[in-house]
Amino acid sequence: MQEKGRSEEEVRSLLREARRKDLSYASGRILSSMCTSPLxxxxxxxxxxxxxxxxxxxxxxxxxxxxxxxxxxxxxxxxxxxxxxxxxxxxxxxxxxxxxxxxxxxxxxxxxxxxxxxxxxxxxxxxxxxxxxxxxxxxxxxxxxxxxxxxxxxxxxxxxxxxxxxxxxxxxxxxxxxxxxxxxxxxxxxxxxxxxxxxxxxxxxxxxxxxxxxxxxxxxxxxxxxxxxxxxxxxxxxxxxxxxxxxxxxxxxxxxxxxxxxxxxxxxxxxxxxxxxxxxxxxxxLGKEGYRRVVKRCMETTLYLRDGLRSLGMHVHEPWMNLLVFDHPRRREIAQELRSRGWAISRTRRGEIRLVIMPHVKREHAEKFLSDVEEVAEKLKKSR
Ligand SMILES: Cc1ncc(COP(=O)(O)O)c(C=O)c1O
Missing domain, CATH: 3.40.640.10 (Type I PLP-dependent aspartate aminotransferase-like (Major domain))
Known part of the structure; x- marks a missing residue:
């Protein structure tokens, strides 16, 4: 630990610097986490x-x-x-x-x-x-x-x-x-x-x-x-x-x-x-009514992604809740490409691609995700 303390201004600037390196839920890019922005x-x-x-x-x-x-x-x-x-x-x-x-x-x-x-x-x-x-x-x-x-x-x-x-x-x-x-x-x-x-x-x-x-x-x-x-x-x-x-x-x-x-x-x-x-x-x-609304929105986005991914030729597991797992013969390359485009996604132990559709994942993020998956799939087809 340093001998002398720093000014509050300096401390806050160090904190901001660190925080800038983090991902944010608000970006809609975190599809791998069960946590979200708190109310x-x-x-x-x-x-x-x-x-x-x-x-x-x-x-x-x-x-x-x-x-x-x-x-x-x-x-x-x-x-x-x-x-x-x-x-x-x-x-x-x-x-x-x-x-x-x-x-x-x-x-x-x-x-x-x-x-x-x-x-x-x-x-x-x-x-x-x-x-x-x-x-x-x-x-x-x-x-x-x-x-x-x-x-x-x-x-x-x-x-x-x-x-x-x-x-x-x-x-x-x-x-x-x-x-x-x-x-x-x-x-x-x-x-x-x-x-x-x-x-x-x-x-x-x-x-x-x-x-x-x-x-x-x-x-x-x-x-x-x-x-x-x-x-x-x-x-x-x-x-x-x-x-x-x-x-x-x-x-x-x-x-x-x-x-x-x-x-x-x-x-x-x-x-x-x-x-x-x-x-x-x-x-x-929120009360029950508020949570119901949140769950409804998450499920709508989940089903939208399910349908979109299926239409792009992915094998999508039928979701039990707002969590979607999909697969493709070239899943490793797809996952790599999506990550390089800034999507935080995770993989199951079997290697499938796993998305958690938390409340910070809005329709526009889902649309962008699908268009990226489409581009990635096209690119892979050409590189075969
Ligand atoms: C089903 C289940 N149980 C327990 C946990 C552990 O929770 P935490 O990370 O809050 O300790 C998780 C975390 O993802 C989970 O999915």
């Missing part, structure tokens, strides 16, 4: 609550109340208003917290968790941290987990099974009703990772799109991960973990002497109240 009302709330710390909630009872209200609103959206939980840093922390609770509840000597092979890598982290063996169940052609394979992999050491409502690569929604039945039959904990789908599926259903059941309305679902910093339009970091039975939270408790609450259940100690305030602001500002 202004949520960003403002975040800034106003910057100094609050929910690790010491007795000092910030107003902020704690906002967290409770945000959690209750999300719980009611997901079919169980009594579910309890926290605003956390994101899907990773939420998934770790869920598996921690499942492990503590089951108390097996060699605990195992059955996850779909499409599970997000946060489960890999959770397993290593918690000493869990991750058992991967196969997925079928539609990229959802084969339910019979999950059941086949259950042993006396299994402490939980996991289903995904909107998997990271394809947006596919596992058959959670069937997993819920299996969990109930075997007396097992079922965690649903709806980090992405949690703010999409409830609205898709209301809009008349096909959408699988995935939430607490299914009796076997014990906990749900849902990320406000993805389709909830809240700033990073904002995740949420919900437990149907508040008893699971007690299993996570440690004593927290010298703080204003005697026990703490979250993985983080000091944790941002700004996230909780921002999530509350986003939920309250």
């Amino acid at each position: 202004e009302v949520a960003s403002r709330a975040f800034c106003e609550f910057l100094e609050t710390n929910l690790g010491d909630p007795g000092l910030f009872p107003g902020t704690r109340e906002l967290e409770e209200r945000a959690v209750r609103a999300i719980a009611s959206l997901l079919g169980c208003v009594e579910a309890k939980g926290f605003i956390v840093s994101g899907g990773t922390e939420a998934n770790i917290t869920a598996l921690f609770a499942a492990r503590e509840a089951a108390k097996r000597s060699r605990p195992e968790v059955v996850v779909p092979e499409t599970a997000h890598f946060s489960f890999e982290k959770a397993a290593r941290m918690l000493g869990l063996r991750l058992v991967k169940a196969r997925v079928g052609e539609d990229n959802t987990v084969i339910v019979e394979d999950v059941e086949r992999r259950i042993t006396r050491s299994t402490v939980a099974i996991v289903g995904i409502a909107g998997n990271t690569e394809y947006g596919a929604v596992d058959n959670i009703p069937a997993l819920s039945e299996i969990a109930q039959e075997h007396g097992l904990y079922l965690h649903v990772d709806a980090a992405f789908g949690g703010f999409v599926l409830p609205f898709l259903k209301e809009l008349g799109f096909p959408a699988r059941e995935f939430d607490f309305s299914l009796g076997g679902v014990c906990s749900i991960t849902v990320d406000p910093h993805k389709m909830g339009l809240a700033p990073v970091p904002s995740g949420c973990i919900l437990f149907r039975d508040p008893g699971y939270l007690e299993l996570l408790q440690v004593e927290s002497p010298y703080l204003t609450q005697p026990r703490q259940c979250t993985l983080l100690g000091t944790r941002s109240g700004a996230s909780a305030a921002a999530v509350f602001a986003a939920l309250t500002f």
Whole structure:
């Protein structure tokens, strides 16, 4: 660290310089991320609550109340208003917290968790941290987990099974009703990772799109991960973990002497109240009607891109939600060319091209993307 501080002007100029190197969502060029520009009302709330710390909630009872209200609103959206939980840093922390609770509840000597092979890598982290063996169940052609394979992999050491409502690569929604039945039959904990789908599926259903059941309305679902910093339009970091039975939270408790609450259940100690305030602001500002509108627009753009890509000869997977995966024999070159034209796109593990159609992706961006794909495809044809 330098000896003397610099002027605020200089500091700000250094910050601006760094920021100029970043991509921006507003450019419409980011098609690879599940995050987006947060709502202004949520960003403002975040800034106003910057100094609050929910690790010491007795000092910030107003902020704690906002967290409770945000959690209750999300719980009611997901079919169980009594579910309890926290605003956390994101899907990773939420998934770790869920598996921690499942492990503590089951108390097996060699605990195992059955996850779909499409599970997000946060489960890999959770397993290593918690000493869990991750058992991967196969997925079928539609990229959802084969339910019979999950059941086949259950042993006396299994402490939980996991289903995904909107998997990271394809947006596919596992058959959670069937997993819920299996969990109930075997007396097992079922965690649903709806980090992405949690703010999409409830609205898709209301809009008349096909959408699988995935939430607490299914009796076997014990906990749900849902990320406000993805389709909830809240700033990073904002995740949420919900437990149907508040008893699971007690299993996570440690004593927290010298703080204003005697026990703490979250993985983080000091944790941002700004996230909780921002999530509350986003939920309250948009309401269900606002989120429905956002999801509708994203789906319209997704279907527009699906049709456009198909007409250009791409093989496009039928989208489950606002996530589109397409393929072509020359996909590697297409991806390379699109990147060199400034599009941030990602690839699945199998190599297909993956687009996430977040709210910052507007119709005009989709049109430009299609015209670039067309040009790239033409160029490749000529270079054959
Ligand atoms: C299904 C799913 N679960 C969990 C996560 C992890 O979320 P985060 O990056 O917020 O920790 C992601 C991130 O993309 C995800 O898609």
